[in-house]
Amino acid sequence: MTNSIAELENADCILVIGSNTTSSHPLVATRIFRAKEKGARLVIADPRKIQLALKADLHVRQNLGTDVALLNGIMQVILANGWHNQAFVDERTEGFDAFRKVTEDYPPERVAEITGVKADDIRTMAEWYAKAQAASIVYCMGITQHTTGVDNVKALANLAMLTGQIGREATGVNPLRGQNNVQGACDMGALPNVYTGYQAVNIPDIQNKFQAAWNAKLSDKIGLTIPGILSGLVEGSVKALYVVGENPMMSDPDVNHVEKALRSAEFLVVQDIFLTPTAELAHVVLPGASFAEKDGTFSNTERRVQRVRKAIEPVGDARADWEIMQEVSTRFGYPMNFRSPAEIMDEIARLTPSYGGITYDRLDGEGLCWPCPNKDHPGTKFLHSGRFTRGLGLFHAIEYKPPAETIDEEYPLWLTTGRVHVHYHTGTMTRNSPSLHAEMPEGYLEVNPEDARRLGVRRGDEVRVVSRRGHIVVKAMPTDRVEPGVLFMPFHFVESCANILTNPAHDPIAKIPEYKVCAVRLEKAA
Amino acid sequence: MDYRTVLTTCAYCGCGCGLYLEVLDGRVVNTIPCKTTPVNEGKLCVKGWNIHEFIHSPNRLTRPLIRKNGALTEASWEEALDYTAGRLWEIKEKHGSDSLAFLASAKVTNEENYLIQKFARAAVGTNNVDHCARL
Amino acid sequence: MNEKVKAKVKELLASGRIKGFWGLRTMQGNIGPFLFSSPDDLDELVVGDRERPGDTRYPLNKLLVNLARCYPEEVFGVLVRGCDERGLKTLYSWNQLNPEKVVPVGIACPQELAEACECLKPFPDEFVAGEKAEGSEFVSVANVESLSLESRLEHWLDQFAKCIKCYGCRDICPVCFCKECTLEKDDFIHTGDLPPENPIFHLTRAVHMAGRCIDCGLCNEACPADIPLRTLYKKVADIIDEEFHYRPGYGDPKEKSPLNILGEAPKH
Amino acid sequence: MTTKRIAVMKQLLAFTGIEQDRLQLEWVSAAEGPKFAQAITEFTNLIKALGPSRLKVAA
Numbered sequence: 001m002t003n004s005i006a007e008l009e010n011a012d013c014i015l016v017i018g019s020n021t022t023s024s025h026p027l028v029a030t031r032i033f034r035a036k037e038k039g040a041r042l043v044i045a046d047p048r049k050i051q052l053a054l055k056a057d058l059h060v061r062q063n064l065g066t067d068v069a070l071l072n073g074i075m076q077v078i079l080a081n082g083w084h085n086q087a088f089v090d091e092r093t094e095g096f097d098a099f100r101k102v103t104e105d106y107p108p109e110r111v112a113e114i115t116g117v118k119a120d121d122i123r124t125m126a127e128w129y130a131k132a133q134a135a136s137i138v139y140c141m142g143i144t145q146h147t148t149g150v151d152n153v154k155a156l157a158n159l160a161m162l163t164g165q166i167g168r169e170a171t172g173v174n175p176l177r178g179q180n181n182v183q184g185a186c187d188m189g190a191l192p193n194v195y196t197g198y199q200a201v202n203i204p205d206i207q208n209k210f211q212a213a214w215n216a217k218l219s220d221k222i223g224l225t226i227p228g229i230l231s232g233l234v235e236g237s238v239k240a241l242y243v244v245g246e247n248p249m250m251s252d253p254d255v256n257h258v259e260k261a262l263r264s265a266e267f268l269v270v271q272d273i274f275l276t277p278t279a280e281l282a283h284v285v286l287p288g289a290s291f292a293e294k295d296g297t298f299s300n301t302e303r304r305v306q307r308v309r310k311a312i313e314p315v316g317d318a319r320a321d322w323e324i325m326q327e328v329s330t331r332f333g334y335p336m337n338f339r340s341p342a343e344i345m346d347e348i349a350r351l352t353p354s355y356g357g358i359t360y361d362r363l364d365g366e367g368l369c370w371p372c373p374n375k376d377h378p379g380t381k382f383l384h385s386g387r388f389t390r391g392l393g394l395f396h397a398i399e400y401k402p403p404a405e406t407i408d409e410e411y412p413l414w415l416t417t418g419r420v421h422v423h424y425h426t427g428t429m430t431r432n433s434p435s436l437h438a439e440m441p442e443g444y445l446e447v448n449p450e451d452a453r454r455l456g457v458r459r460g461d462e463v464r465v466v467s468r469r470g471h472i473v474v475k476a477m478p479t480d481r482v483e484p485g486v487l488f489m490p491f492h493f494v495e496s497c498a499n500i501l502t503n504p505a506h507d508p509i510a511k512i513p514e515y516k517v518c519a520v521r522l523e524k525a526a
Numbered sequence: 527m528d529y530r531t532v533l534t535t536c537a538y539c540g541c542g543c544g545l546y547l548e549v550l551d552g553r554v555v556n557t558i559p560c561k562t563t564p565v566n567e568g569k570l571c572v573k574g575w576n577i578h579e580f581i582h583s584p585n586r587l588t589r590p591l592i593r594k595n596g597a598l599t600e601a602s603w604e605e606a607l608d609y610t611a612g613r614l615w616e617i618k619e620k621h622g623s624d625s626l627a628f629l630a631s632a633k634v635t636n637e638e639n640y641l642i643q644k645f646a647r648a649a650v651g652t653n654n655v656d657h658c659a660r661l
Numbered sequence: 662m663n664e665k666v667k668a669k670v671k672e673l674l675a676s677g678r679i680k681g682f683w684g685l686r687t688m689q690g691n692i693g694p695f696l697f698s699s700p701d702d703l704d705e706l707v708v709g710d711r712e713r714p715g716d717t718r719y720p721l722n723k724l725l726v727n728l729a730r731c732y733p734e735e736v737f738g739v740l741v742r743g744c745d746e747r748g749l750k751t752l753y754s755w756n757q758l759n760p761e762k763v764v765p766v767g768i769a770c771p772q773e774l775a776e777a778c779e780c781l782k783p784f785p786d787e788f789v790a791g792e793k794a795e796g797s798e799f800v801s802v803a804n805v806e807s808l809s810l811e812s813r814l815e816h817w818l819d820q821f822a823k824c825i826k827c828y829g830c831r832d833i834c835p836v837c838f839c840k841e842c843t844l845e846k847d848d849f850i851h852t853g854d855l856p857p858e859n860p861i862f863h864l865t866r867a868v869h870m871a872g873r874c875i876d877c878g879l880c881n882e883a884c885p886a887d888i889p890l891r892t893l894y895k896k897v898a899d900i901i902d903e904e905f906h907y908r909p910g911y912g913d914p915k916e917k918s919p920l921n922i923l924g925e926a927p928k929h
Numbered sequence: 930m931t932t933k934r935i936a937v938m939k940q941l942l943a944f945t946g947i948e949q950d951r952l953q954l955e956w957v958s959a960a961e962g963p964k965f966a967q968a969i970t971e972f973t974n975l976i977k978a979l980g981p982s983r984l985k986v987a988a
Contacts, residue, residue, distance in 0.1 A: 022823075023855060029825065196640065218647055219624075226656045237624075242614070246633075274586060284610050298535050298542060300542025304542055311549050313552070316586070316588020329644075366564045367564075420855075421571065421572060430580070433577075434579055533688060550731065561693075571885060864941065896941070897941060900940045923930065
């Protein structure tokens with residue numbers, strides 16, 4: 001997030017796009033409710049009638065995968081009416097002319113045809129957002145999990161820059177990170193192209209710094225992302241895979257392909273707290289410790305580094321993951337001898353400018369939001385005040401592109417996927433939690449009552465959902481939360497695994513798969 | 527009787543809510559939202575309120591497993607660690623550093639992610655490190 | 662205020678009268694519940710006034726009940742405000758706690774907090790610190806009653822629509838001790854829906870608060886959607902008082918809730 | 930006990946904006962067919978007079 005969670009309640013216009021906030025980030029929804037209570041205008045752009053839509057001043061239901069068109073349409077209206085912030089554009093940004101040229105091709109009437117959103121609603125969204133004192137954009141995987149994920153995010157950045165709704169309190173472009181420490185994993189360099197703090201592996205000065213610190217020869221060749229690793233396994237160029245606390249057998253698109261890849265591995269190590277479907281395929285399974293059994297830190301979606309504290313000893317013979325990693329490394333011939341996670345954080349701080357001032361003794365109380373470059377720095381509540389990371393903010397001229405897979409005669413329905421309030425990701429933790437399991441013991445498929453009637457399907461009937469990748473059987477739930485022609489299902493349930501159906505086509509830059517759109521057909525199960 | 531309250535950070539979504547785990551005689555028995563942590567100010571969602579429940583699940587992995595004759599079989603840490611390090615070393619020697627790949631995790635701590643990528647980069651010599659940021 | 666409580670607790674612990682004391686403690690820069698078992702730990706004991714009086718209260722009674730179930734022979738001390746004492750008395754009357762095993766250490770809330778809480782009795786019968794403040798009327802209830810029937814429905818439906826079904830109102834509640842909970846029963850309230858069936862979920866909980874709610878307001882503070890639950894339950898308490906002349910926690914703990922015993926018929 | 934609960938419930942309904950007449954309690958034995966019929970008829974007439982619930986309209 002460019003801004004902090006608490007600031008949201010002071011916004012006077014909030015645009016929530018592609019985030020089912022009350023289910024996936026409930027404590028962010030708290031701030032949105034408060035903003036609304038204080039009189040903010042709440043605009044929801046989501047194909048589904050999510051809970052927040054009940055409180056919205058305006059809810060638009062764009063067709064799946066048409067976000068760029070919708071956002072371009074909003075910006076066209078803003079430009080046509082002169083509601084943009086010319087001073088901000090002049091002082092803080094570049095690339096405006098090319099962006100403007102492309103955006104002019106998206107008048108509301110044309111956008112209405114692409115997106116299914118009424119032209120008047122597009123005008124209203126434009127006016128409310130642009131004219132607000134402090135407008136905030138909140139988005140999540142509904143924006144990013146598309147073949148145009150990067151384009152979608154850039155379009156949101158364009159909108160914020162065009163109106164100067166960034167770099168101030170209660171404004172900004174605020175992605176909600178899905179997992180407790182996905183921000184931290186990125187910050188820590190668990191990415192193929194960067195070390196900690198987004199320091200590129202192929203910049204010689206940085207490579208040298210890490211070589212000296214780690215006393216090792218480092219590669220400057222950018223590594224493989226998950227899709228690259230999986231195809232490398234199938235092709236045979238990748239022989240061994242070490243997986244820590246992930247479950248690609250459920251979380252990745254086209255699970256049948258993932259299974260083939262993992263079965264191709266000459267050596268598969270899985271370190272986890274449960275025997276996940278991924279672990280079942282491993283050659284070695286190492287029992288890690290849960291968050292309650294070790295010390296450490298997590299970095300939340302607002303870049304806040306907070307302490308995790310050991311409450312109990314690891315269950316059975318399980319061990320803390322940092323201890324396991326050290327043992328493996330030492331036996332591999334590269335000794336690691338940290339005595340505690342606090343010592344590891346000290347090394348991180350030495351090598352990572354944005355974490356430079358972070359030590360465990362400073363993390364009591366509220367934690368610290370990075371960037372926190374030195375021991376006296378109080379941390380950073382919102383980014384881009386006065387200056388963007390790259391200097392001037394860069395406008396991108398972005399054309400709308402349809403999703404990779406569209407409906408046809410054989411697969412006439414759209415399917416989108418997401419989370420529910422009581423479950424989390426692949427269900428490894430929540431489905432082992434009796435209270436949560438009881439609240440929702442099995443998966444379901446949301447189908448519009450009109451479509452359900454046509455198929456003769458009633459609540460609780462089993463239906464078969466078929467895509468080009470495979471098929472699953474799941475119980476139907478007729479509801480107007482989805483529009484006719486659109487289906488939704490949560491992806492937490494292994495027995496009705498949504499990712500058997502989803503399309504692995506991914507964004508060319510971010511490599512993020514298009515979980516949010518694929519084409520399917522629906523049949524009544526025997 | 528050994529009772530403690532331990533302040534920690536929720537391990538579900540990216541909000542990062544502060545909560546107290548109630549520990550009684552070595553077991554985590556309950557969760558209480560922390561009133562003074564900045565994100566949640568004494569509130570939690572249904573997942574947070576029940577986060578203690580999976581910790582002592584009977585389905586937890588409690589011993590290392592090694593595949594022997596096709597089946598995952600319990601093994602000692604010594605055996606499992608030596609075997610893991612040994613096989614990774616063999617594959618690196620035979621096929622080169624880039625024949626190994628690592629999936630770090632959005633579920634484990636910063637310090638653990640740091641060690642995973644450090645191991646991949648410094649010990650193995652590959653940048654084939656990723657995690658499910660996109661999922 | 663802290664010092665007087667510390668002195669009292671120190672005496673109780675030193676004398677061996679109690680096994681431990683349920684209070685609040687500053688730990689790692691935050692304030693949380695803590696079971697004090699040694700007089701040496703008391704330096705960081707606080708009563709829960711961080712920035713404003715009473716802004717960091719926790720359901721200490723509830724923690725006490727859970728621990729007492731595992732260690733029924735032990736005697737524990739507990740920090741109580743007026744509401745907490747009502748909680749203890751209610752728990753005694755429902756046989757959830759044995760009064761002989763509990764030593765309350767009372768504090769009186771200041772006027773500011775009494776008014777913010779609209780608390781009828783912002784002090785326990787006995788207290789070691791603070792001064793008796795005036796009780797305060799239920800203004801929030803009167804505000805809702807001043808609305809037309811139509812506006813009331815609109816108001817509550819609008820509030821309940823924000824519910825994210827965290828069950829926090831129940832989980833934090835010192836007098837919610839049932840082993841099975843109607844709120845979780847699919848036959849009554851369809852599970853898995855968000856928001857939960859409106860207004861059934863919240864009306865069901867309100868009915869179950871009748872004769873039990875001691876008006877501590879912790880539910881309100883725990884609600885991620887800022888639903889004014891306390892106002893709803895205050896009204897329920899008023900109804901019970903009017904019909905049966907009973908307010909949970911105000912009288913003798915031997916007196917049972919009218920919804921716990923057959924007793925006399927309601928007035929209306 | 931039911932009498933008590935109904936008394937509480939009626940007032941709670943009023944507080945939350947629902948006409949309390951929509952909730953009625955009658956004691957009818959299995960042997961009192963005509964009384965049952967009469968009670969139901971009266972209740973139905975009462976509900977009809979109140980019109981559709983705004984709860985239904987809101988949903």
